[in-house]
Amino acid sequence: MTVWCERLVLDGVVHDRVRLTADATGATSGFITDASPAPGDLVLGTAVPGAANAHSHAFHRALRGRTHGDGGDFWTWRELMYRTASRLTPARYRSLAAAVFAEMLTAGYTAVGEFHYVHHQPGGTPYPHEMELAVAAAAADVGIRLTLLDTAYLAGGVGERLSAEQARFGDGSAEAYLRRWQELSTLIPGLGAAIHSVRAVSSTDIRTIVEGLPDDVPVHIHLSEQPKENEASLAAYGVTPTGLLAREGVLSTRVSVVHATHLTEDDVRELGGAGVSVVMCPTTEGDLGDGIGPARELLDAGATIAVGSDQNAVVDPLLEIRGLEIQDRLRSLRRGRFSMPELGTAMSAGGYRSLARRAPLSIGGLLDLVEIDTRSVRTIGAEPDQLLLCATAADVRRVVVGGRVAASAGRLADGRQPADMLAEALEEVAA
Structure with a gap:
């Protein structure tokens, strides 16, 4: 060829x-x-x-153009998301994921990291793997490169049980998640892993999961997307979410943190020093009113920047890259926050790295x-x-x-x- x-x-x-x-x-x-x-x-x-979509929730696409009328914030949007999740079956999810992946591919995304947590039937009865296999089949049908980021989601908040709406996301324990992940890894090549957030997985379970995964498996986690998450972490653990991950010894080059919006200067230094990937999702962060993260400072500190479509309210890698630059201009009141090589890397090689893939067009890369x-x-x-x-x-x-x-x-x-x-x-x- x-x-x-x-x-x-x-x-x-x-x-x-x-x-x-x-x-x-x-x-x-x-x-x-x-x-x-x-x-x-x-x-x-x-x-x-080719562009890499390093963070996607495919089923959120069903909410596009349906959540603006009543205003609200991330937490009111989340209730509508739970309602959509309750309607998913393996067959429905395969059809929806294939359509969303097709939209991504025609928009220029050649690889996607699907942050997947709808594992079980409503109420929590295991399928056990039908939902994951449906997503994998959808990607294969369309022809996009998939890294399925099978996600641990064990709690409804720090120290809280899963709600009824969240029951189908959970595996009961870190050990049960790892057993399911190991079984799934024999069925889906290149399986990745994710921890939903420090809200949804306790500090000890985070360490158990990361230590229980093979060393070459990419691990993603939502990080400091909302101030409430920081407040809950400080109240329960005495440190920020980043500080918690550092204390548990799980920050490394195989880790990707998603959003990283509300960070302290110490958080930026910890993430950059560990060489993590940071997946910014400008269109989603703007749509949900999350805030603007310190992307320039993270890159300067040593992190790799990637982008993702997250809730798929917008599926366009070029708009994500433009958003990365424009949002930092708005935050800093200066233009040219990122060079063109830095933006190109964020759209492509940075995202491929986050998904444990070699940069496109390098010898040996795709x-x-x-x-x-x-x-x-x-x-x-x-x-x-x-x-x-x-x-x-x-x-x-x-x-x-x-x-x-x-x-x-x-x-x-x-x-x-x-x-x-x-x-x-x-x-x-x-x-």
Whole structure:
């Protein structure tokens, strides 16, 4: 498999006339510049590396455009989310997840980390693995790279039992979660793990889970998304959520913290010093009124920045990247908070790292690309290395996964239209 690009923007550098080859697994095996296309090459115009969606809750897509009327905050939104979760079955979830993954792929996301916690039947009776297998089957059907982040969710709050709405999320204990995870790892290759939050898993259970997982498994956790989470952690443990993770010895380069919105200076130093990945979700954090996290300071401290669509109110990697820059401008009152190479890394290589995957287009990394229309009303006249700040998903022409076209002109390679898939799936799920 060989791909030729008239222009490739990689790590902020514009390369002309690039010829890329992939081996049988879809990994990049050759990278030549100033080359001519050969017969049989897939010929692209201007391309960027495939985008990674490092944090998604696919079923939240059912809430898009349905939660604004009554205002409120994160906690009132959460009640509507629980109502939607109660309607999920394995069959419904497979249909909905496939539709959402199709929307992601056509928007330019070539890999996704699905932060999955709807494990069991309503009331908590185990399936035991049907929900997880449904998500995996949905990703395979669409052709997006999936890292299923199977999530531990054991408490309704610090020191609180799961509510009736949360019962299907829980496994009862850290040990039971690990047993289910080990069984699932034999069924789903590349299985990842997650801890919902310090609200939903106690300090001792966090340590038990992280120590019980293989060392090469990525571990994600929601962190300091809301001030209430910080207040609960300080009241129960005497430290912030970040301080708790540091005290339990679980911060490392395999850990990704999601949101990291309400941090102290000490938190920033702890996270950066441990070399964690920080997954910012600008469109969701704005939609829910969560706040703006210290992304620039985290990057300077040593963390890797990635982005995610979270609740999927917006599915557009280019808008997430623009949001990362714009929100930090609003917070700091300065422009150019991130260089173009830093933004490109956050959209692609940073997210792939968070999902324990090698950076696209590096030798041995995956040959995942997104072709951008440079002559639309949004992009015409832009410098090639600044396309990330003016293009949107509407400018995505073709999406290449492993050297092959997976989506083109807003449709999957087999011709399916995400809007049609969503219409059918939402009829079954939307409450």
